[in-house]
Every structure is written in structure tokens, then in C-alpha cells.
Amino acid sequence: MPSSPTPKKRETLSVSQLNRQAKRLLEGNFPSVWVEGEISNLSRPSSGHWYFSLKDNSAQVRCAMFRSSNARLRFQAEAGQQVMARAKLSLYEARGDYQLIVEHMEPAGDGALARAFEELKNKLQAEGLFDSDIKQAIPDHPKSIAVVTSATGAAIRDILTVLARRFPSIKVSIFPTAVQGQNAAPEIARAINTANALHKSGKREFDVILAGRGGGSMEDLWAFNEEIVARAIYQSDLPVISAVGHEVDFTIADFVADLRAPTPSAAAELISPDGQEMMASFMGFEQLLTRQMLLTLETNKQQLSFLQSRLRHPGSRLQEHSQRLDELEMRLMNGWKNQSQKQQLGLQVLASRLQQQTPDHKIKQLKLSSAGLYQRLEKQVQRLLEQQQLRLKNAMQLLDAVSPLATLDRGYAIVSDDEGQVITDAEELSSGQTINTRFAKGSIKSRVN
Template sequence: MTPAYPDTRPHALSVSELNRQARRLLETSFMQVWVEGEISGLSRPSSGHWYFSLKDQKCQIRCAMFRGANQHIRTLPREGDQIRIRGKVTLYENRGDFQIIVEHMEPAGLGALQQAFEALKAKLQAEGLFDPTRKQRLPVTPKHIGVVTSPTGAAIHDILTVLARRCPAIPVTIYPTAVQGKAATSEIVNAIERARQHNAADVLIIGRGGGSLEDLWCFNEETVARAIANCHIPTVSAVGHEVDVTIADFVADLRAPTPSAAAEKVSPDQQDWLRRLNEQQVRLGHSAQRLFKRLENQLGHLGARLRDPRRELQDKAQRMDELDMRLNHAMRQKIEQQSLKTHHLTLRLETQSPRKMITSTAEQVGKLNDRMQAAIQHNLRQQQDKLHLQAQTLNVVSPLATLGRGYSIVKNATGDIVRNTSQLSKGDTIRAQFGQGHISATVTEVEPP
């Protein structure tokens, strides 16, 4: 029997374990990196994800940019483009591929976006849209604040928190819009237009939180800039952080470094109001005390000059009693007069009561009805007698009566009445009608008249 010896070989990792450990090592060592290079082998499958390699003169690395990140890219990358990317270094375990998960992409060097920014800035500045003389003053104490931003972003949370702390009594209307991506530009313009038509807010905050130049690009669009310039409501631009600058900042009536700072600028501080209110309350109390003292002195002087009103009230009471008695007497007289007049009218009404007229008219109607019924019966009998006489006369001249006395009517095959034998020939079919019934026959002989 062969003795068993312990396995002294080192522990071997599986391929999956090795790839998993390598991935963890890469992701913890490189939290986030910026890499610049040339696009190679770009692929955009139907899933919406982008796959490509980033290379320089010596090396290359595989990259993947998923749909959630690339949908914010305004210009589609092409093979051979020089770009800068920001992303996380990782390992695709299934193939063991070293790669970068791209979160942001922009052109290398100055970049097309920066060039477009400078060009639009120069154009609008030449038109005078940045001129300080055209900017509107913000209200010292706004009655209503409008906010054009994303309803789910951090910016709206910061704005509402500051407003709730400084002056929660001011109503706030949010005009929701996307603040990043291709659709954001038109949505921001529409939101500003809705605020303008709503015409409730007397100051409008327009902005979002921080991000890259590409993330903030919708606030560098010409249509957004012109919408802000044409808005009759005073506007505050609050885009990004303090270091971020957009075209909207130049066009707006006021630029705030952050959304929180914008809320600070447009809202009064309730603590300052309370302090001023307390000061006014103290001043009002002192003024009231002086006024009460002066009125008290005036009341003392007037009280000394005032006559006893009780005598005048007694005279007025006696006068009211007299007028009351006269009024009651006049009312009783008026009631007696009206009662007497009503009695006379009742008697006249009874003598001319419509019941008598109705009874008399009903009797006349009854008599007329009897006469009408008699006349109808008499006329009906006359018409019946006349009809009977005409029927007898008609019966005398009726051909049916003649047939009843033994005569007949002969017709040929076509239904014509035969009045002469010349109308018939031997063999013709004839039809004879009697007073009761008829017969059909064939002519066997025809005799001339």
C-alpha cells in the first residue's frame, strides 16, 4: 500500500478569483483618472453603449462609456478624435480586460465647447446683452419667488432650505426643467416662458448645481440667453459653483456664485425684520403713551365744559311718548277706515257674485245644447231620407237591374262589349254576364243582322 504524503504545493487561485482581486486592486488604487488620447476602434451597438480604445504613440487602453453617461455628449465622437476622458479604472472580469469606465468626455486641448462659449460671448456682448444699463433692479422685498431648475436636484433643495430659514412667508413657485442633456435647452426656455406668462413671481432664480463645462452647457446656449434677456421679471443666474461661469451669468440681471447664494440675495432676513419690528414696536409704544396722555388732558377739559345730558334725555323721552301716542291713534283710525271700506266692498261683491252669472249661463248652455241635439237629429233624418230616395233612383237605372230582368252582357276575348254580330267570327270565345254569375262559350255560327 502506497503511503499518503501531504500536498506541499502552494494554493492556486481560480481565474475568476484572480480577476476579482485584480479588479478590486485597480478600483481602490485608481479612484478616478483623467486620460487623454486618440479614439480607436469605436463601436456603438444598439444598446446605446459606446466601446472604443484610447491610444497614444506607444500604448492603448480599452474604454466603455455606458448609455447613462454618453447621452449627455452633444457631439458624437469619431474615429481618430483627440479627446480627454474622466473615469474609473477597472477590470472586465469575464475576459480579464483592463479598461476604463468613462463618465465624462470632452475634446482635447481648448475644446470645441470652450471655443463656442467664447464665440457666443463675444456675439452677445457686441449686441449689448451684457450692458449693465439694461439690467433690472431686484425687489427689496419680493412678494413671490420663482425658481427655474430641476425639481429633483440638489440646487432646489439648497434654495428652499435657505428661503425657509430666511423668510418662509414668501411663496415660491418651481418651474421644473431638465438642466443637463440635449432636451434641457428647450425645456429651460419653456420654463422661463411659463414663468413670464404666469406673471406671479417678481424675481426669478435660474440655475443648477455644479458640473463640467459640458454638464452646464445648456446655460451657454443662445436661445437660453435670449430668453433670459427678454424676460420682464428680474432674473438671478445661479449656475454651478463659484468658479463656474456661463453665458446666463452675463445676461441675467444678477449673478450669484451658487444656488444658495441666489436665495440669500433675493430674500430678506426674517431676523432682521424681527429686530426692526421690535424697534418699531418700542417707538410705537412711546408714541401711544404720549397720545393717550394728550387725549386724557383733552378729555378732562371737555368734561368740565360738558352739560348734564339727563335733562335733555328726559325731554327727548317725553317727546317720543307723545309721538308714540299720536302714531297709535292715527294707526287705529286708518285701520277702522280700511275695515269699513272692506265691508262695503264685500257687500258689493256678494251682489255681483260670479256664482249667479255662472248658474244663469249654465242654464242657457243646457237649453242651447238640447236645441242643438234636436237639430242634429232632424238634419240626420232628412239626410237619411234623401239618401234612400237617391239609392232607389240609382237602382232603377243600374245595369244590374236590367240584368236581373233576364238580360245579359256579352264580351269578346279582349273584354270589349259585343254590340253587333259583325264583331264576332265562328270559333271566337265570348263571355256572357247575367244578373247572377257569368259563362264562357265558343261561337259556332254567326248570323248577319
């Protein structure tokens, strides 16, 4: 009799194993999804975690949002609110409940705007409109600013207040536009293009364009997220500063602009120099220049005093030359006297030798020789005297030529003040001053007119 086949062993799962495998399957195939729905059954226990359901007209799904995620929300979630949620699919093993683990949530309307924002941002970034190497430098001291904003909003008042306080000489030209609503983006782009056209034609000159508005919701700021505004900023020949909303708000215009300011007031601060700081700097330079000038004057004064101490009066030079002339005269007289004494001594020697010779003819010859020698001596003495007198005369003429008194004889005069100081520069005189003029013969006193 044939044997019956052995039955297969059935694979049996526990409930925990089943839920665990289902959880892995869900999380593996749906890592992250966006879900739109209405919040219901919202519960906030003391742990800080949120538990609620997202529902539409025909279905609902359980959701959990842990404290670390809901603490980052920028709005207050309430039951009945339509939201967009980014979540991971999971399964709560303890009950076998299929659920969403929500990581981020935003109001449904803002979610659509956020997606449009990201799409345009990615598109323009790929085209290179955000590249840092094409950004234009913002001038440090602009003379004229074109402001593109609402003429009645708080932003323009804040900008004008800051500029008036920091540097009121900056010229401000307002290009009034709508800053929210359907027509806002075309008007903003048109104003930016108009400012560039006026500058390019030379009709108006601008150094920078400031485009912006005050704070508001994402929808209020949306005009500065439009592509037409982004391209107008990118094509601007003038540097553009974007100042939209508050510090936490970012728009497409901020990424395209050459400089992003957190607020309109901050933009006015960035483009205007601090007038008080510049004035303080100028005063410091003035004090430094004054000290340098006083130091230079003191140095020149000391140098002038030193030169005055070395300057010799003409009278002292004249006395020196006169003393030198007396010295030469005394040397000449002494030389002539010494020479005469020598000649007399020679005569005495010859006379003594003559007396020692007894023959008459010798005596006659000696007398004749003595007479001849005496005549030669006289001539020699006379010639020496004439030479010395000629030298003395030449020396006296040379002294007269360099003497200030001889200069006076040639028609020159010496002008001095009441204290006897010689005046060499007419600019040293003042009207009404008394001066003395010395000529070769006599002197006069006169008054300057």
C-alpha cells in the first residue's frame, strides 16, 4: 500500500513579525511623500508630540509629528486647517495602524507658493542668474539713488529717515510702484528698466538702485519672486540692492540682486556713509595737520635763529679789514727800518776798512768806490721804497674796492631800521615804518608809504 506524502510545514508569523515586515515594506517603498489634507482629531499630549489625522472627502490617514519636527513650524496648526505635509509612510506595530510620520507641514496655500518659489529658483540658478562673479560692486559713497518701492508705504519713510540722519546730501529719486497684487511685478520691472534708461541717456544719473518693500506674508511679498522682476534686476546696468520684508524673508530678487539687505532701513544704512563718523575723521585730520604745521613753523624758526646767529654785521667786517690794513702798514715800516739798519751797518764796516788803508791812491779809489757804493745804495733804497709804496698803494686800493664805504661811493646806499638792522627785502617793511638810508656822504631818515 503506497505511503501518503509528507505534508509541508506551514510558515507561521506572529502578529509582531507581520507588522514589522509590513512596516519595512511601507518605509522601503515610500521614503517620502507630500500629502494634502485637512487636520482633524488633533491631540497634543505633554510629551510635545502631535497626533492627528489628515482627511479629504472620502478618506483619512493617521499621522504622528514628533516634537523635534513640530517645533520648527512657522504657523500654529489647528483642527480644520488645510495643510501640505511631507511625511514618511510607516506602521505603528503595537496596533497595526498604518500612519504617516510627518517631518514638515505648511498651510496648503503657502505650500503651492513654496513649490513655485523652488521651481523658479532652481531654473534661474541653472541659468547662472545667481552667480557671484557677475555681481556688481556697490559704491561706497553714492551721490544719487533710485528707489523702487511704494510711495506711500512704511519702507520709503524708513529709507528717507535713515538717509536724512546719516548723509542728507544723497539725492533720492523715487520710482513709485505697487509692491503687491497682480500688477506689482510688471511695475517693479518697468521701474528698474526706466531708471537704467534714464541713466544711460544721461537725463538722470544714478549710482545704485534700491528695490524693496516692508514685511508681510509670503503672498504679500510674491511680486519680488516673479521671473519678470528677477530678469529686470539681472539685466540692470546699475547695481541693484534688494531689501524685501524682514531679515527672515528671502525672495528670488534677493538671490539675483548685487546685494541683499535684510530690511529697507538696513539697505539705507548699507549704502549711506555715516556723516558724523566722517566729520569726526575730518576733525582728526585737521588736528593732525595743525600739529604738523606748528611743528614745521617751529623748525623753520629755529633754523632762522641759527642763520641769524651766523650772519655778521658789515661794520664788524669793515673793522676787520681796517685792522688788517694797519697790520700790513706796520709790517712794511718794520721791513724798511730793518733794511736801513742793515745798510748803515754795511757803511760802518766799509768806513772801518777804509781807515785801515794808508796809501793815498788806495784812499782815493776807496773813496770813489765808497761814493759809487753809496750812490747805488741810495738808488737801491729809493727803489725799495718805491716798490713798498706801490705795494702799499695796491693793497689800499684792493681794500677800498671791497670796502662797503667804497660801494657807497659808487652810488649805492645802506637801508636799516631804527634798531640798526640792515633791510634787504622790501616785504619786511610795513606802511608807516621809519627807515634810515646811509649814502657815501651823509644819511637821511624816511617813512614808508
